[in-house]
Amino acid sequence: MNILVTGGAGYIGSHTCVELLQAGHEVTVFDNLSNSKEESLRRVQEISGRSLFFSRGDLLKPADIEAVFQSQHFDAVIHFAALKAVGESVRQPLRYYQNNITGTINLCQVMAKFSCKNIVFSSSATVYGSPTIMPITEEFPLQALNPYGNTKIIMEQIFRDLVISDPTWNTIFLRYFNPIGAHPSGLIGEDPNGIPNNLVPYIAQVAVGKLPFLNVYGADYETPDGTGIRDYIHIMDLAKGHLKALEKLSNNPGAVAYNLGTGRGYSVFEVLRAFEKAAERPIPYHISPRRPGDSAICYANPTLANTELKWKAERTIDDMCVDTWNWQSHNPNGYD
Numbered sequence: 480m481n482i483l484v485t486g487g488a489g490y491i492g493s494h495t496c497v498e499l500l501q502a503g504h505e506v507t508v509f510d511n512l513s514n515s516k517e518e519s520l521r522r523v524q525e526i527s528g529r530s531l532f533f534s535r536g537d538l539l540k541p542a543d544i545e546a547v548f549q550s551q552h553f554d555a556v557i558h559f560a561a562l563k564a565v566g567e568s569v570r571q572p573l574r575y576y577q578n579n580i581t582g583t584i585n586l587c588q589v590m591a592k593f594s595c596k597n598i599v600f601s602s603s604a605t606v607y608g609s610p611t612i613m614p615i616t617e618e619f620p621l622q623a624l625n626p627y628g629n630t631k632i633i634m635e636q637i638f639r640d641l642v643i644s645d646p647t648w649n650t651i652f653l654r655y656f657n658p659i660g661a662h663p664s665g666l667i668g669e670d671p672n673g674i675p676n677n678l679v680p681y682i683a684q685v686a687v688g689k690l691p692f693l694n695v696y697g698a699d700y701e702t703p704d705g706t707g708i709r710d711y712i713h714i715m716d717l718a719k720g721h722l723k724a725l726e727k728l729s730n731n732p733g734a735v736a737y738n739l740g741t742g743r744g745y746s747v748f749e750v751l752r753a754f755e756k757a758a759e760r761p762i763p764y765h766i767s768p769r770r771p772g773d774s775a776i777c778y779a780n781p782t783l784a785n786t787e788l789k790w791k792a793e794r795t796i797d798d799m800c801v802d803t804w805n806w807q808s809h810n811p812n813g814y815d
């Protein structure tokens with residue numbers, strides 16, 4: 480298939496591009512590089528031994544999107560491009576609504592104009608808010624705790640309405656749990672801007688000596704060791720989920736959501752220990768107050784994706800930490 484990948488230079492997009500190219504698909508990446516570097520795409524091509532086409536453009540500029548659709552016909556779009564920092568979205572809600580929602584509407588309008596109505600969309604477990612019953616199935620009520628989460632819920636709704644208006648659209652929303660890890664080559668990985676917000680990129684920077692210690696946000700949760708539990712998923716397993724979703728689009732699924740997680744949760748301390756083993760060094764930490772907005776436990780029921788997409792996460796928490804460390808230790812400053 481000929482696939483347009485928005486946000487393909489970013490963390491999840493770049494790893495998915497490797498899988499797409501290795502599976503024989505043609506790939507065009509559309510990205511404004513607002514949170515990524517073109518170097519990631521050079522390395523994607525090095526790993527896969529195949530080339531892709533890069534179009535630098537902005538979803539907020541419909542002419543940029545039109546230009547890429549005019550140049551070729553796409554069978555489907557994988558839509559990663561979005562702003563994703565929770566705290567920033569609280570401070571700059573209009574920027575988040577505009578970039579994520581207006582950008583998606585612009586994309587869909589151009590897709591409709593060029594009769595490309597197949598899309599796989601990056602949603603997030605954040606759409607479940609703070610559920611108290613585990614594991615989380617796709618039927619759980621949706622609830623956003625911040626503007627970023629709201630953009631995901633609104634975009635899912637836009638796709639549902641689009642399918643009602645025109646059933647020739649096929650839209651799959653993949654609700655990712657906590658993607659971590661890197662390609663086993665160590666050539667591509669997560670390259671956060673500034674101080675990382677998320678646990679594993681933070682631990683990786685402590686391990687490599689860029690940050691002095693990890694703040695463990697709360698050791699008084701109702702969990703076996705008191706720290707928060709999450710469903711971490713290896714980025715290459717997540718990338719494979721997108722290929723399975725592409726296959727599913729041809730069955731005319733309408734608008735459907737799938738959880739992409741392992742179905743198993745790990746605490747902050749369990750991740751810390753797995754990372755210490757991978758990096759063969761102790762990682763200093765301090766217990767800090769809970770982070771506002773965090774829930775104690777969050778893990779997926781991935782049965783729907785297992786059965787309907789024929790997809791299952793295979794890599795372990797040790798694989799995730801080994802591959803993160805391989806990337807971080809060989810690229811202490813990311814792509815710079």
Ligand code: NAD
Pocket residue numbers: 485486487488489490491492509510511512513514515536537538539558559560561562563578582601602603604655656657658
């Ligand atoms: P990322 O920031 O690494 O990648 C997003 C890419 O989109 C970047 O390369 C950025 O330059 C590009 N982009 C942003 N706005 C754009 C615009 N207006 N026009 C063109 N390009 C634009 O993020 P990621 O971690 O790879 O996340 C990909 C998607 O997955 C996002 O939609 C994110 O919300 C979602 N998601 C991520 C996580 C996670 O933990 N990483 C979890 C759940 C969902």
Ligand code: UD1
Pocket residue numbers: 565566603604605656657658676677678679681693694695696697706707708709747770771772773777
């Ligand atoms: C965060 C986002 C969520 C987003 C998800 C994936 C918040 C409030 N939530 O969720 O919207 O979908 O990332 O991108 O930002 N932790 C520490 N120290 C740290 C960082 C994290 O102890 O420096 C703990 C957290 O309290 C949590 C666990 O580690 O228990 C995982 O945190 P994180 O990686 O930020 O992911 P989420 O909290 O799931």
